[in-house]
Amino acid sequence: MSHATQHVVDTNRYAKCIEVSKRVRFDIDEDVIRGRQFDFSRKFLPDGLSKVGELTFLNPEQKKFLSQIQGRTYANTFGLVERFIAPKITDVSRDHWLGDQVAFEALVRFTDEELKHQELFRRLDRMAAEVLPAGYEYKAQPNEVARAVLAASNWAVLGLICHIEIFVLGHYRSSIEPEQAICPLWKDVFLHHAREESQHAIMDEMEWLREDAKLTPEARDKAVGDLIGLVAAVDGILQAQARSDTDYFLLNAGSAFTSEQAQQIHDTVLKAYRWQYIVSGVQEPRFLEVLGSMITAEQGARINSALAPIVQS
Numbered sequence: 001m002s003h004a005t006q007h008v009v010d011t012n013r014y015a016k017c018i019e020v021s022k023r024v025r026f027d028i029d030e031d032v033i034r035g036r037q038f039d040f041s042r043k044f045l046p047d048g049l050s051k052v053g054e055l056t057f058l059n060p061e062q063k064k065f066l067s068q069i070q071g072r073t074y075a076n077t078f079g080l081v082e083r084f085i086a087p088k089i090t091d092v093s094r095d096h097w098l099g100d101q102v103a104f105e106a107l108v109r110f111t112d113e114e115l116k117h118q119e120l121f122r123r124l125d126r127m128a129a130e131v132l133p134a135g136y137e138y139k140a141q142p143n144e145v146a147r148a149v150l151a152a153s154n155w156a157v158l159g160l161i162c163h164i165e166i167f168v169l170g171h172y173r174s175s176i177e178p179e180q181a182i183c184p185l186w187k188d189v190f191l192h193h194a195r196e197e198s199q200h201a202i203m204d205e206m207e208w209l210r211e212d213a214k215l216t217p218e219a220r221d222k223a224v225g226d227l228i229g230l231v232a233a234v235d236g237i238l239q240a241q242a243r244s245d246t247d248y249f250l251l252n253a254g255s256a257f258t259s260e261q262a263q264q265i266h267d268t269v270l271k272a273y274r275w276q277y278i279v280s281g282v283q284e285p286r287f288l289e290v291l292g293s294m295i296t297a298e299q300g301a302r303i304n305s306a307l308a309p310i311v312q313s
């Protein structure tokens with residue numbers, strides 16, 4: 001019979017997360033919004049994330065509008081994933097309740113910050129709704145999605161969360177931070193978001209490894225299957241949203257497109273969403289290193305073959 005190993009809690013790393021959390025902590029109104037509105041004369045998402053530059057038949061105004069739709073969905077999707085992140089982090093903090101109080105405090109702060117981020121993203125959606133044309137719809141229901149995600153094994157959910165919080169940082173560093181032309185308020189939102197998420201990513205790794213240490217090889221193998229299932233569920237959400245956002249764009253873009261162009265817009269939006277929420281994360285070296293330290297070559301091959309259709313698209 002295979003036994004799981006004992007995992008040692010690194011109190012100092014949790015303490016460092018608390019220290020940085022206190023330093024970068026933000027208030028939604030005082031530090032981020034500061035009485036401002038979105039600048040709708042500018043793009044929201046940079047082209048590196050939105051892929052609108054690939055749609056060469058769109059005029060600059062249409063590219064900007066499509067980036068604003070995608071930006072609104074980007075904010076709503078973070079609000080969605082934080083709906084299951086906060087309960088899961090509360091859940092795993094249970095192991096520290098009567099143990100390491102530094103780790104417990106760090107995870108309580110983590111949960112508190114995620115609740116604040118949810119409120120921030122709800123605010124952004126309301127601000128976008130005041131100016132963008134009526135009819136935009138965010139298809140996924142956060143509570144339903146969270147309920148489905150939280151039914152998976154701890155290991156799989158922590159893996160998904162770790163993947164999300166690592167790609168947040170990747171998007172900010174590689175695409176959002178260097179982009180000068182996007183809406184300044186939108187950029188500030190994701191600066192402050194990334195600063196807090198950088199602590200979360202560290203704790204995600206620690207909690208995921210701690211969970212992994214509890215598992216037998218058989219349980220881990222099953223958990224790998226759960227993680228593959230969660231990624232497939234995320235892809236289903238992205239497919240529905242890409243269709244919805246494309247229809248909304250076509251209705252409000254101010255010109256008629258051929259059926260080939262409409263299909264190309266849809267395919268590019270889906271490609272962008274898959275890049276944003278799946279591919280960019282699974283290609284992050286930091287994520288691959290943590291995952292790779294826990295799984296066998298055969299499990300890695302299973303994950304790769306499940307991801308192949310998404311990556312290739």
